[in-house]
Amino acid sequence: MLNQERLTHLKQLEAESIHILREVAAEFSNPVMMYSVGKDSSVMLHLAMKAFAPSKLPFPLLHVDTTWKFKEMIDFRDQRAKDLGFDLIVHSNPEGLEMNISPFEHGSKVHTDIMKTQALKQALNAGGYDAVIGGARRDEEKSRAKERIFSFRDKHHRWDPKNQRPELWNVYNTAIEKGESVRVFPISNWTELDVWQYIYLEEIPIPSLYFAKEQEVVEYEGTKIMVDDDRMPEALRKTAKKEMVRFRTLGCYPLTGAINSTATTLPEIIKEMLLSTSSEREGRLIDKDQEGAMEQKKIEGYF
Amino acid sequence: MDIIDYLKQHENKDMLRFLTCGSVDDGKSTLIGRMLYDSKMIFDDQLAAAESESKKYGTTGEKIDMALLVDGLQSEREQGITIDVAYRFFTTEKRKFIIADTPGHEQYTRNMVTGASTADVAIILIDARKGILTQTRRHSFIVSLLGIEHVVIAINKMDLVDFSESVFNDISQAYGALADELGIKNTYYIPVSALNGDNVVDKSTHTPWFEGKPLLELLDTMDISKEQKAENFRFPVQYVNRPHLNFRGFCGTIAAGSVAVGDEITVLPSGKTTKVKSIINAGDISEADREATTQEAYAPMAVTITTEDEVDISRGDMIVHTHSLPRVSNSLKVMLVWMDEKPMDTGRTYDIKRATSVVSGHIEHINYKIDVNTYERTQVETLELNDIASCRMVLTRPIASDAYKENRLTGSFIVVDRITNNTVGAGMIVGVSRRDEDVIKRNGKHYSDAEKALNQYIRDNFPEWECKAV
Structure with a gap:
């Protein structure tokens, strides 16, 4: 009788993701999981806690801190590390810190390159990781729709979209040479709706920035950004006004657009998401830099 | 419907993975774009939002280039073709769908095999003006090779043949013969116009003679559950979880069947036996x-199993019910798809990854190569990119092996080049090669096919002997 049942789509997705996470732990000697503190990372962390129960996580979490993240993200991150007892590695690009890189001053392209892409490369080189687990989903962006779940990277962390390894059934090729690595995306087949529904069902903690609240916001490069600290240029800060807003993605506060919203519960957020016609990444300024921006960034080594 | 009801309904959705086969000219991207675009209306508020959108943009709604919705990489946009496997998603109130979108050109057999490997259903597009073409035969062969049991034949561009019933019937009949030849079990025929949306989401008024369901409704209601019915329990051990001395759990994804606490199990290839002590269903774990433990688990759950006895079990082993043992052998008859620019070398050692085990081995003999267009068999010495062949594969260690037909996840493997580390081939186990079988002893006795046939004959014809089955 039991066998006649089919698992619901979320249970099937969950099982697939757990299979992928265990495959990483079994096949690689030095894996790491990227932790961005956002909702996708939260789901991934939750899945990993399930995959290895009753043990603790067999790999550390890595957060690339651009130092421009929302303050709440950092508090939330440290609290989760304490509650769940995972190893947390935080890395910021020391050269970038020295140069005082600021998205306001240097623009999103330079900031992202130095504080994110370069910082990530530094952290990966320093850690010598052979597998890097990331929370990217195939529905997020067109170039991601074609990426493998186990995505090969050469010694320079580069992705070659035209020369990917065929990936069949649930049999993943994990063979690499020293210095090479694999990016692994356990929630590739989840959509934004799946992620939210899963957070709702499993009661997964997420930062409160996802929920609508009255915040100080300013208009900046066509989007609304939140005044999170006084590094925002004073002229800009002066224009701040209070509005009910929330965030659909979380990143560097000067580069993360807020949306006007009254959604204070998960069902309300999901409802808002279903009704909105713009895609999730629209709130992220970095994708607008150039046509095919994400594909280019991925080839260079950005997640 | 309000949002809470909506969420309840979506909690219990099923998931279906399908593959679309067709070339650029068949309107494949248009069909996918149409499904992605037209399936968006979900609950009341959303419906209202969509309606106001249509009003705002007026007639352009019909004229949107659907193919652009599914277009992928920048380099491909420039070429105007799809060159690899892309995965797309959409949802209805009943199911979440994952589409594997693969190209139809011959040189890309590799990609289609990849996309087909995870699909429950295949949609084969046929241009109503052209009927069954060489590529239709190719697509159908790969679909049957990869064990897809449900095939939807979307006869497209019906608008260009005046929605002619006889054109539809002729093509359906011709395809029926092809399906029989290939042993495709379930076929469904639909007359569509992807461009105009006829019979894609809604039933078309242009085809009053058509009694079947439109495409999306068919995909929504198709019964694919029999694929997961009670089968022999197969559990490839993926990872050994040992947090402390008192706990030793074997993690993995149940590939088939079900298991309960207390079941008698055998570990292969060692043949050691024990009982299931406890089962942790990873899905039940919370902060x-x-x-959390459970009494019973079934495919495709990700679980952790502990055993009554301290038995040596490691990654790559297969745990099965003691009463339903698979064959264990190092010599296998397989169907192999070659996926590398560099030809296959008989005699060269490759790594064979099957479920969670990696064993080195080589292709000892190519029985025949099969032409994907004509299905003709030829004798060859080597395999080139996109070649498909029946081979005898010899491994350095025996593995528990099911036929791919019986079990997709324990009957499939990839071939990895030990120098380049590339995935150079994909294979499906047909059976154990009888010649030099390395058989595990079952209570000291193994029966040959002839002995089994004799046993069957006696049981069929002399029931009064009360002969036991072997």
Whole structure:
């Protein structure tokens, strides 16, 4: 009788993701999981806690801190590390810190390159990781729709979209040479709706920035950004006004657009998401830099 | 419907993975774009939002280039073709769908095999003006090779043949013969116009003679559950979880069947036996309860199993029910798809990854190569990119092996080049090669096919002997 049942789509997705996470732990000697503190990372962390129960996580979490993240993200991150007892590695690009890189001053392209892409490369080189687990989903962006779940990277962390390894059934090729690595995306087949529904069902903690609240916001490069600290240029800060807003993605506060919203519960957020016609990444300024921006960034080594 | 009801309904959705086969000219991207675009209306508020959108943009709604919705990489946009496997998603109130979108050109057999490997259903597009073409035969062959049991034949561009019933019937009949030849079990025929949306989401008024369901409704209601019915329990051990001395759990994804606490199990290839002591279903784990256990679990759950006895079990082993043992052998008859620019070398050692085990081995003999267009068999010495062949594969260690037809996840493997580390081939186990079988002893006795046939004959014809089955 039991066998006649089919698992619901979320249970099937969950099982697939757990299979992928265990495959990483079994096949690689030095894996790491990227932790961005956002909702996708939260789901991934939750899945990993399930995959290895009753043990603790067999790999550390890595957060690339651009130092421009929302303050709440950092508090939330440290609290989760304490509650769940995972190893947390935080890395910021020391050269970038020295140069005082600021998205306001240097623009999103330079900031992202130095504080994110370069910082990530530094952290990966320093850690010598052979597998890097990331929370990217195939529905997020067109170039991601074609990426493998186990995505090969050469010694320079580069992705070659035209020369990917065929990936069949649930049999993943994990063979690499020293210095090479694999990016692994356990929630590739989840959509934004799946992620939210899963957070709702499993009661997964997420930062409160996802929920609508009255915040100080300013208009900046066509989007609304939140005044999170006084590094925002004073002229800009002066224009701040209070509005009910929330965030659909979380990143560097000067580069993360807020949306006007009254959604204070998960069902309300999901409802808002279903009704909105713009895609999730629209709130992220970095994708607008150039046509095919994400594909280019991925080839260079950005997640 | 309000949002809470909506969420309840979506909690219990099923998931279906399908593959679309067709070339650029068949309107494949248009069909996918149409499904992605037209399936968006979900609950009341959303419906209202969509309606106001249509009003705003007026007639352009019909004229949107659907193919652009599914277009992928920048380099491909420039070429105007799809060159690899892309995965797309959409949802209805009943199911979440994952589409594997693969190209139809011959040189890309590799990609289609890849996309087909995870699909439950295949949609084969046929241009109503052209009927069954060489590529239709190719697509159908690969679909049957990869064990897809449900095939939807979307006869497209019906608008260009005046929605002619006889054109539809002729093509359906011709395809029926092809399906029989290939042993495709379930076929469904639909007359569509992807461009105009006829019979894609809604039933078309242009085809009053058509009694079947439109495409999306068919995909929504198709019964694919029999694929997961009670089968022999197969559990490839993926990872050994050992947090402390008192706990030793074997993690993995149940590939087939079900298992319960107390079941007698055998570990292969060693043949050691024990009983299931406890089962942790990873899905049940929460932050509050990190040790939740369950009495029974079934495919495709990700679980952790502990055993009554201290038995040596490691990654790559297969745990099965003692009463339903698979064959264990190092010599296998397989169907192999070659996926590398560099030809296959008989005699060269490759790594064979099957489920969670990696064993080195080589292709000892190519029985025949099969032409994907004509299905003709030829004798060859080597395999080139996109070649498909029946081979005898010899491994350095025996593995528990099911036929791919019986079990997709334990009957499939990839071939990895030990120098380049590339995935150079994909294979499906047909059976154990009888010649030099390395058989595990079952209570000291193994029966040959002839002995089994004799046993069957006696049981069929002399029931009064009360002969036991072997």
